[in-house]
Amino acid sequence: MAETGKQHNTYLPGHKDVKHHELRTAENCAAYLLPTLQMMAKENPSLALLDVGAGSGTISTSLARYLPHGQVTGVDLSEDILRSAAQHAEEVGAKNCHFQTGSVYQLPFPDGTFDVVHTHQMLCHLDSPVEALTELLRVTKRGGIVSIRETDMRTWSFWPMLPALERFFKIQLATHEAAGGTNAAGPQLISWALKAGAKREQVTMTQGSWCYSEPVEKQIWGTSWAQRVRAGEVGKKALDMGLAKKADLEEMAQAWEEWAQAEDACFACLHGEILIRK
Amino acid sequence: MAETGKQHNTYLPGHKDVKHHELRTAENCAAYLLPTLQMMAKENPSLALLDVGAGSGTISTSLARYLPHGQVTGVDLSEDILRSAAQHAEEVGAKNCHFQTGSVYQLPFPDGTFDVVHTHQMLCHLDSPVEALTELLRVTKRGGIVSIRETDMRTWSFWPMLPALERFFKIQLATHEAAGGTNAAGPQLISWALKAGAKREQVTMTQGSWCYSEPVEKQIWGTSWAQRVRAGEVGKKALDMGLAKKADLEEMAQAWEEWAQAEDACFACLHGEILIRK
Numbered sequence: 001m002a003e004t005g006k007q008h009n010t011y012l013p014g015h016k017d018v019k020h021h022e023l024r025t026a027e028n029c030a031a032y033l034l035p036t037l038q039m040m041a042k043e044n045p046s047l048a049l050l051d052v053g054a055g056s057g058t059i060s061t062s063l064a065r066y067l068p069h070g071q072v073t074g075v076d077l078s079e080d081i082l083r084s085a086a087q088h089a090e091e092v093g094a095k096n097c098h099f100q101t102g103s104v105y106q107l108p109f110p111d112g113t114f115d116v117v118h119t120h121q122m123l124c125h126l127d128s129p130v131e132a133l134t135e136l137l138r139v140t141k142r143g144g145i146v147s148i149r150e151t152d153m154r155t156w157s158f159w160p161m162l163p164a165l166e167r168f169f170k171i172q173l174a175t176h177e178a179a180g181g182t183n184a185a186g187p188q189l190i191s192w193a194l195k196a197g198a199k200r201e202q203v204t205m206t207q208g209s210w211c212y213s214e215p216v217e218k219q220i221w222g223t224s225w226a227q228r229v230r231a232g233e234v235g236k237k238a239l240d241m242g243l244a245k246k247a248d249l250e251e252m253a254q255a256w257e258e259w260a261q262a263e264d265a266c267f268a269c270l271h272g273e274i275l276i277r278k
Numbered sequence: 279m280a281e282t283g284k285q286h287n288t289y290l291p292g293h294k295d296v297k298h299h300e301l302r303t304a305e306n307c308a309a310y311l312l313p314t315l316q317m318m319a320k321e322n323p324s325l326a327l328l329d330v331g332a333g334s335g336t337i338s339t340s341l342a343r344y345l346p347h348g349q350v351t352g353v354d355l356s357e358d359i360l361r362s363a364a365q366h367a368e369e370v371g372a373k374n375c376h377f378q379t380g381s382v383y384q385l386p387f388p389d390g391t392f393d394v395v396h397t398h399q400m401l402c403h404l405d406s407p408v409e410a411l412t413e414l415l416r417v418t419k420r421g422g423i424v425s426i427r428e429t430d431m432r433t434w435s436f437w438p439m440l441p442a443l444e445r446f447f448k449i450q451l452a453t454h455e456a457a458g459g460t461n462a463a464g465p466q467l468i469s470w471a472l473k474a475g476a477k478r479e480q481v482t483m484t485q486g487s488w489c490y491s492e493p494v495e496k497q498i499w500g501t502s503w504a505q506r507v508r509a510g511e512v513g514k515k516a517l518d519m520g521l522a523k524k525a526d527l528e529e530m531a532q533a534w535e536e537w538a539q540a541e542d543a544c545f546a547c548l549h550g551e552i553l554i555r556k
Contacts (some may be wrong), residue, residue, distance in 0.1 A: 155433035157485075157548050159465035187437035190491060191542035200541050207435075207489035207546040213468060263478050264469035268485040270435050270548050 023212075023220060026062035029120050032206045032273040033147040037066055040115060040145075045069035050114040050139065052076075052104050053122030057085025061094040063118065068096070073114075075102040104132040107139050115144040121271075123192070124150050124176075124185035133196040137278060146276040149208065150185035155270040160262055164248075164255035168229065171244060171252075175237040186272030198276050206273045213266035221267055222260025226253040301490075301498060304340035307398050310484045310551040311425045315344050315394060318423075323347035328392040328417060330354075330382050331400030335363025339372040341396065346374070351392075353380040382410040385417050393422040399549075401470070402428050402454075402463035411474040415556060424554040427486065428463035433548040438540055442526075442533035446507065449522060449530075453515040464550030476554050484551045491544035499545055500538025504531040 026034065041047050047070035051060040054074030064072040074097065076082050082099040089097045102108045104122065117140045123129040136146050153176055156169055173183050182188070186207070193203050212221045229235045230253040238244040244252070259265050304312065319325050325348035329338040332352030342350040352375065354360050360377040367375045380386045382400065395418045401407040414424050431454055434447055451461050460466070464485070471481050490499045506512045508531040516522040522530070537543050 152433075152435040152546075155430075155435050155548055157430040157433050157462070157465045157550075159462070159469060161462070184435070184437070184439070187435045187544055187546065188542075190544055191437060194542055205489060205491040205544055207487040207544075209485040209487055209548055211483060211485035213483040264466075264472055266465055266468055266483055266485075266550070268430075268465065268548055268550070270433055270487055270546055272435075272544070272546070 023217065024056075024058050024120070026059055026066065028210070029059050029149060030063065030118065030147065032149070032208055033063075033116075033118065033275065034066065036145065036147075036275060037063070037116060041067055041070060044115065046071075047115045048113065049073070049116040049118060050075065050107075050109070052102075052107070052117065052119040052136065054085055054099060055081050057082075057088045057097070057099060059118075059120055060085065060099070061089050061092050061097050064089075064094045064097040070096060072097040074099040075104075075107065077101065077103060104135055107135055109139045111138055112141045112144075113139050115141055116147060117144070118147045120149045121151060123148065123182070123189075124153070125181045127180040129182065129185070129188075130192050130195045133192050137196055137198065137276065140278045142278055144278050146278065147274075148189055148276075149271050149273045150189060152186035152270045152272065153183040155186075156267070157269065158259070158267045159265060160259065162255045162259060164251045165259060167244075167248070168225075168252040168255065171238045172234065174243055175234055175241065178241055179237060186270055189272045189274045193274060193276050202277045204275050208271045208273050209268050210271070211266065211268045218260045218262075218265055218267075222256045226256040226260075229253045229256065301495065302334075302336050302398070304337055304344065306488065307337050307427060308341065308396065308425065310427070310486055311394075311396065311553065312344065314423065314425075314553060315341070318393060319345055319348060322393065324349075325393045326391065327351070327394040327396060328353065328385075328387070330380075330385070330395065330397040330414065332363055332377060333359050335360075335366045335375070335377060337396075337398055338363065338377070339367050339370050339375050342367075342372045342375040348374060350375040352377040353382075353385065355379065355381060382413055385413055387417045389416055390419045390422075391417050393419055394425060395422070396425045398427045399429060401426065401460075401467075402431070403459045405458045407460065407463070407466075408470050408473045411470050415474055415476070415554065418556045420556055422556050424556065425552075426467055426554075427549050427551045428467060430464035430548045430550065431461040433464075434545070435547065436537070436545045437543060438537065440533045440537060442529045443537060445522075445526070446503075446530040446533065449516045450512065452521055453512055453519065456519055457515060464548055467550045467552045471552060471554050480555045482553050486549045486551050487546050488549070489544065489546045496538045496540075496543055496545075500534045504534040504538075507531045507534065 047067050049072045051074045054060045054076045057074055060072050060074040079101055085099045117136045126132050140146050229249050235249045325345050327350045329352045332338045332354045335352055338350050338352035357379055363377045395414045404410050418424050507527050513527045
């Protein structure tokens with residue numbers, strides 16, 4: 001990897017406890033893009049789509065299903081996670097989807113390479129989201145689109161409101177920003193797009209959500225967070241910052257497990273979504 | 279109106295500055311219901327739908343368009359707002375939609391009257407949401423559905439983050455609960471449904487959002503809040519509670535106006551949505 005001079009251009013929480021990433025599909029994470037994607041694919045079946053920050057690849061491969069005659073390229077900084085992504089693509093038979101390492105600050109493609117450039121929950125982890133967005137626009141063809149979905153971390157909405165979960169929520173916000181990320185990424189997307197050179201009339205915004213309330217979803221979401229608090233980077237960061245002691249973290253992990261079992265439990269959060277027509 | 283013995287069963291902010299209510303349609307406020315509604319209408323074209331807390335009637339009339347051979351009844355406590363609703367129904371030619379006054383705690387209908395019972399942002403204003411939900415279930419036919427959408431007021435997500443808007447957001451949360459409402463209504467919907475006697479397997483949850491980022495939406499939303507802060511019930515309550523002085527409120531009203539003009543502005547919030555199959 002070339003040295004880009006940017007900080008925080010990796011995925012801070014780490015890829016250890018990311019079972020919940022496998023819940024992610026084009027349908028539940030990029031629904032706002034699908035009507036436009038389908039329309040573009042009708043006009044040009046051999047579309048080229050770039051998915052930046054592809055991670056475990058479940059969104060990339062499900063986007064690839066909408067482009068049976070097109071090509072999807074998934075890029076991520078982490079070679080490790082891309083091995084899982086490639087294996088997943090093979091398992092689901094996504095022959096038109098391949099993966100390669102790369103930094104969003106210096107994408108290994110010439111100007112105007114892709115018809116669609118997509119990213120999901122990636123800019124929120126960066127210290128220079130506007131520079132990253134400028135790079136996404138650079139590799140997009142004229143007439144193509146950039147498609148971005150970022151959460152507003154401040155909008156985590158859950159029930160039951162277990163006191164330890166409320167404490168965890170505060171820690172999550174504090175550690176995310178301390179590590180260089182942006183909690184309010186979703187609502188800033190138009191602002192970032194304008195700073196990256198787009199004009200307002202090129203941008204449309206929607207807002208979407210996640211909702212986990214069924215047993216399997218709750219189990220995966222609750223267990224992933226319990227593990228991340230107990231032994232992952234979020235827990236470590238909280239200890240380093242003096243925001244929690246080991247015993248507090250254990251209590252929070254148990255609260256996530258209790259949440260996952262609660263009959264009336266739900267979790268949701270908001271995501272800003274923009275399409276930029278280049 | 280019969281005395282129901284329940285408090286806070288009216289619409290606290292008042293119906294004075296509700297231009298933004300007219301933005302509301304079945305498509306942007308009840309999208310989660312539409313596939314089920316269309317399926318039910320295919321099986322039984324003469325469906326009876328009740329919309330409780332119908333207000334200015336824009337959701338009721340747009341739901342009525344999905345039931346050309348069915349009937350929509352809109353109920354609200356306020357005779358005044360129902361006059362606007364009836365006028366709106368006439369303007370848009372919704373002949374299968376009529377309105378009548380009624381309290382959600384004591385709906386003027388026998389058990390099992392309606393195939394679909396819908397409400398939007400109503401339970402969040404009540405002091406006894408579970409009793410209201412029990413009443414919604416009572417008037418629903420066996421095999422019918424109750425369809426509820428309630429916001430989580432804590433998830434207001436806006437940009438730019440003008441300091442006066444952030445202060446307003448805190449006042450909005452404080453006054454809403456002080457007046458007997460529930461800020462975290464959306465995430466409690468499953469919990470309330472279980473308390474009202476539903477079984478978990480009868481309930482499905484989704485989460486939706488509003489997003490205002492285009493000029494007309496921003497103008498209507500920003501202006502409505504500016505008026506409510508300047509001369510409406512929210513401002514009065516804030517003064518009564520000692521949360522703000524007249525000059526603070528004026529600053530907040532101006533911030534809403536500034537927000538409405540900002541090129542990069544957006545507003546969003548989460549809504550919990552449930553369908554209960556009776």
